[in-house]
Amino acid sequence: MVAVFNKELLSWYLITLKLKETVEFVIPQAQYSHTCHRNLDIPQQEHHQEQQRLLDQGNISIKEEEQQQLLDQGNISIKEHHHHPDPADHQWVISIREKLEVARQDEVAGSSAKLCIYRIPKSLRGGGGGGDQDQDHKAYVPQIVSLGPYHHGKKRLRDMERHKYRSLRQVLKRCNHDVKLYLNSIKEVEEKARACYEGPIAMNSNEFVEMLVLDGCFILELFRGVAIGFKQLDYSHNDPVFAMRGFMHSIQRDMIMLENQLPLFILDRLMGLQVGDPLQKGIVAKLVLRFFDPLVPSDDQPSRNSDRNKLECSMGQHAKFDPLDDQSGLHFVDVFRRSLLRTGPQPTPRIWLKRRSHAVRVADKRRQQLIHCVMELKEAGIKFRRRNTDRFWDIKFENGVLQIPRILIHDGTKSLFLNLIAFEQCHLDCTNDITSYLIFMDNLINSPEDVCYLHYCGIIEHWMGSDGEVADLFNRLCQEVVFDMNESYLSQLSAQVNRYYNQRWNAWRASLKHNYFNNPWAIISFVAIAVVLLLLTLAQTFYSVYGYYNPRS
Incomplete structure (x- = not known):
């Protein structure tokens, strides 16, 4: 160990050491000025310990004030000690900022007023855990044909792509058009079309436009073929797709x-290009109603067909038909749903979202209980009657009689109702009338016995395997639906039914009728017994009076 006795030499050594450290850390700090400063008290303590060790080796006792004075004489300004910025941390911050930008773009896209085609929320979609959940999941996922970008290119749906190109070729041949006319026309409204879908679409401009033209022409060929016949559109009678067979029902679903x-x-x-009238509106909407007519959950055909003439006449004259009462439709689901409610509750925006924005909206089964089940209402004296109308949602209650229109349940009803519910849940500018009706029916049906009695009354007609399957269908439709009974168009009717149910006299009268007058023989027996008792009472009274006035001698 070498002892240092020159105080001035040691001071300049310390000044040089500080100058070296300052140069090393000021340059990286300028290069990474955007990084955050960190508190590094431990390295500073280690530096002071090093200073004290050197001073002890030189047998010099220098106070802290003297050290600072010496450093000041060297014109050195010592700043807080900083670590070298880690390049990995720098990339981490950039990655987070990129994700925040994506979130901002998603928020802008989701807030668009044109958004109308949604992805099914996970809360409504089955978990895919098997059994009924898989069946619910399949109700939202196409099995044969994909339309739009959400399921485009999936392997199981690729077989239909070649048929789409056949339909496009047939359109171009029949109309004597070049495909560029259709591509350029749709290219003009590409951004408007993208805004209709939820979230960013991972397709470039050419792919997206090609998909819209291909899918659109395929849809129009299906619509027109069902309306006027595929033979009129030059398709073969044994065409694998464009022929009226059972395959068409799966495509409709x-x-x-x-x-x-x-x-x-x-x-x-696209229809305007085909018929030569770019400004036409209404033809497609009318074709939609004709095409999806087999899915209507009602079998009362006369009232539905009264306003439907042959489509070839209206198409030939470019008639301005609007089945939506001068309201533009958004897509098939919207047009079909509003046709079901065409004379029902008026579609108004859900202003309750603004009035009750502070409320937590979660699925609460307690808020979905409108009325009691069929068997309980029947025991309380409420009668069930079938109402003769094609408006399956139009339910009435008068004088203890609940009148419900007939509804037809088949293998496609579940998928239809689930998608209508999902649209009402996602699209806030429409009413929840379909959801209200289904929750009302869910309350009515708790068991196969409820379904059996409604079938006996002519209210439910089904092609399912058993009444238990129908009961399970209604009980699962609105399982995870956000709903408040006060927002239902049936809330007032439900209150009337509940008031009637809570009157004890009605329950006693119903019990008496059920126990003693449930069949004609019981009524005859009761009347006969009553007559005999009355005659015996009269005879006893007669002989009592006669004996009093004519006593025996």
């Missing part, structure tokens, strides 16, 4: 799914 939609204005535009 895929096309009514919320995730499998095309904006209606795209179809209007």
Whole structure:
């Protein structure tokens, strides 16, 4: 160990050491000025300990004030000690900022007023855990044909792509058009079409436009073929797709799914090119109603067909038919739903979202209980009658009689109702009338006995395997639906039914009728017994009076 006795030499050594450290850390700090400063008290303590060790080796006792004075004489300004910025940390911050920008873009896209084609929320979609959940999941996912970008290119749906190109070729051949006319026309409204879909679409401009033209022409060929016959469109009678067979029913079910939609204005535009009237509106909407008519959950045909003339006449004259009362439709699901409610509750925006924005909206089964089940209402004296109307949602209650229109349940009803519910849950500018009706029926049906009695009354007609399957269908439709009974168009009717149910006299009268007058023989027996008792009472009274006035001698 070498002892240092020159105080001035040691001071200049310390000044040089500080100058070296300052130069090393000021340059990296200028290069990474955007990084955050960190508190590094431990390195400073280690530096002071090093200073004290050197001073001890030189047998010099220098106070802290003297050290600072010496450093000041060297014109050195010592700043807080900083670590070298880690390049990995720098990349981490950039990655987070990129994700925040994506979130901002998603928020802008989601807040668009044109958004109308939604992805099914996970809360409504089954978990895919098997059994009923898988069946619910399949109700939202197309099995044969994909329309729009959500399911485009999936392997199981690729077989239909070649048939789409056949339909496009047939359109171009029949109309004597070049495909560039259709591509350029749809290119003009590409951004408007993208805004209709939820979230960013991972397709470039050419791919997206090609998909819209291909899917749109395929849809129009299906619509027109069902309306006027595929033979009129030059398709073979044994065509694998464009022929009226059972295969068409599966295509209809895929096309009514919320995730499998095309904006209606795209179809209007393509139809305008085909008929030579770019400004036409209404033809496609009318074709939609004709095409999806087999899915209507009602079998009362006369009232539905009274306003439907042959489509070839209206198409030939470019008639301005609007089945939506001068309201533009968004897509198939919207047009079909509003046709079901065409004379029902008026579609108004859900202003309750603004009035009750502070409320937490979660699925609460307690807020979905409108009325009691069929068997309980029957025991309380409420009668059930079938109402003769095709408006399956139009329920009435008068004088203890609940009148419910007939509804037809088949294998496609579940998928139809689930997608209508999903649209009402996602699209806030429409009413929840379909959801209200289904929750009302869910309350009525708790067991196969409830279904059996409604079937006996002519209210439910089903093609399912058993009454238990129908009961399970209604009980699962609105399982995770956000709903408040006060927002239902049936809330007032439900209150009337509940008031009637809570009157004890009605329950006693119903119990008496059920126990003693449930069949004609019971009524005859009761009347006969009553007559005999009355005659015996009269005879006893007669002989009592006669004996009093004519006593025996």
